Amino acid sequence: MNTSAFETFLARIYVDTNARARFKADPYAEAKHAGLSPDECAAIMKIDWVGLELATRSFAKKRDAKARPIRPSLRARVLGFLCRVLDFFP
Amino acid sequence: MDVRKDRVGLGWRPDLAASIFEHLESIDILEVIADDFFDGSRRERRALKTLSSQIPVVLHGVGLGLASCESVQTKRLDKMARLFEEVRPEFWSEHLAFVRAGGIEIGHLAAPPRTSQNVEATAENLSRAISVVGSRPLMENIATLVDPPGSTFSEAAWVSAILEAVDCNSLLDLHNVYANAVNHGYDAREFLKKIPSSRVRAIHIAGGKLISAPDGSTRLLDDHLHDVPDPVFDLLEEIAGCSPHPLTVILERDGAYPPMPHLLAQIQRARLYLERGRARRTATQKRFA
Numbered sequence: 352m353n354t355s356a357f358e359t360f361l362a363r364i365y366v367d368t369n370a371r372a373r374f375k376a377d378p379y380a381e382a383k384h385a386g387l388s389p390d391e392c393a394a395i396m397k398i399d400w401v402g403l404e405l406a407t408r409s410f411a412k413k414r415d416a417k418a419r420p421i422r423p424s425l426r427a428r429v430l431g432f433l434c435r436v437l438d439f440f441p
Numbered sequence: 442m443d444v445r446k447d448r449v450g451l452g453w454r455p456d457l458a459a460s461i462f463e464h465l466e467s468i469d470i471l472e473v474i475a476d477d478f479f480d481g482s483r484r485e486r487r488a489l490k491t492l493s494s495q496i497p498v499v500l501h502g503v504g505l506g507l508a509s510c511e512s513v514q515t516k517r518l519d520k521m522a523r524l525f526e527e528v529r530p531e532f533w534s535e536h537l538a539f540v541r542a543g544g545i546e547i548g549h550l551a552a553p554p555r556t557s558q559n560v561e562a563t564a565e566n567l568s569r570a571i572s573v574v575g576s577r578p579l580m581e582n583i584a585t586l587v588d589p590p591g592s593t594f595s596e597a598a599w600v601s602a603i604l605e606a607v608d609c610n611s612l613l614d615l616h617n618v619y620a621n622a623v624n625h626g627y628d629a630r631e632f633l634k635k636i637p638s639s640r641v642r643a644i645h646i647a648g649g650k651l652i653s654a655p656d657g658s659t660r661l662l663d664d665h666l667h668d669v670p671d672p673v674f675d676l677l678e679e680i681a682g683c684s685p686h687p688l689t690v691i692l693e694r695d696g697a698y699p700p701m702p703h704l705l706a707q708i709q710r711a712r713l714y715l716e717r718g719r720a721r722r723t724a725t726q727k728r729f730a
Contacts, residue, residue, distance in 0.1 A: 352554070352556055352558065352591055353558075354510045354553070354554050354556045354558040354559045354562070354591070355510035355511065355542070355558075355562075357554050357591050358509060358510055358511065358539055358542040358543075358553055358554065358559075359542040359543030359545065361542070361551065361553075361554070361589070361590075362539075362541065362542040362543060362545040362547050362551070363543070363545055365547050365551060366545050366546070366547060366548070367545075391591065394554075394590050394591035395590050395591065397590050398587065398590040399587050399588055399590075401654045401655060401656050401658065401660075402585075402586045402587030402588060402624070402660070403587050404654070404655055405586045405587070405652065405654055405660055405662075406551075406585065406586040406587040409549070409586060409662065410547055410548055410549045410551070411548075413548050413549035414548035414549070417548060
């Protein structure tokens with residue numbers, strides 16, 4: 352098995368909604384179209400469909416979270432400021 | 442890394458910073474997400490250095506994607522090497538995961554097909570990482586909601602094969618073991634028996650939640666937003682009972698932060714289960730002495 356091509360195919364169906372929809376509609380055709388061998392197509396067709404659905408949702412949430420700027424909450428910032436002030440006046 | 446006793450600490454998160462500083466005496470060690478500082482300002486990196494002078498710090502990478510047939514990106518490795526050099530942590534760690542392939546960024550840790558080709562490629566990536574950073578990372582098992590298709594290795598055999606191939610030690614994430622066991626129908630304790638306990642140097646503990654699947658079933662999501670469940674503490678006692686080396690345990694919490702005393706209580710509970718496991722190990726050794 353060419354694991355590299357397999358990884359790329361998995362990455363695509365994890366991220367690309369259209370590719371995932373095509374894969375669900377016709378798993379063999381989509382895998383073959385991506386260049387996977389007949390053995391690899393047979394292997395990918397055994398995927399845990401429920402797990403795939405949940406995993407893609409989880410990955411999407413993570414990508415969304417990363418796209419948002421990371422900033423400590425107001426409480427954390429106020430506490431941090433107070434700590435620095437208290438540290439300055441022991 | 443010359444660690445002589447078990448320690449329990451916490452994952453450094455900006456939201457927890459002030460509370461951590463208030464309770465440094467109750468925390469043995471902090472784990473910092475390395476990637477958050479790769480492009481950090483000079484001030485942020487200096488702050489991290491200052492932090493590491495006050496309390497032991499370890500670096501945890503999330504974006505190298507070492508368990509992949511794709512070569513690890515030189516730019517990212519260089520950033521890890523630079524940060525490692527600046528902070529001089531006790532150790533660094535990364536995940537046995539792929540995060541990108543064929544130019545596609547998954548955005549999170551994904552389980553690759555567990556094949557011999559993947560073991561070889563991961564070993565190559567790890568060898569390069571060791572050479573560039575100048576230190577062997579501890580490698581962490583991941584949680585996966587989807588069992589990777591096309592796999593010819595069990596997870597335990599695959600993890601063991603990689604650690605063996607590059608002579609690396611393990612950061613064993615016990616909630617990941619528990620979640621995978623729940624989701625893929627195996628016994629978490631049996632998993633622990635199949636991985637080399639002599640390679641375990643660090644432990645992650647965390648919590649998750651059950652989520653509903655479209656078919657009406659439930660799966661356990663490793664979201665780090667909940668308290669550590671009892672079975673994970675039991676697994677901690679189990680691994681402490683068979684690991685010959687001191688363990689560094691890190692409590693991971695990524696949001697829905699409770700008051701600090703609540704997190705400290707979980708840290709204290711981890712110490713208790715570690716001690717119980719160690720006591721069991723000592724008793725067993727005495728019996729066979």
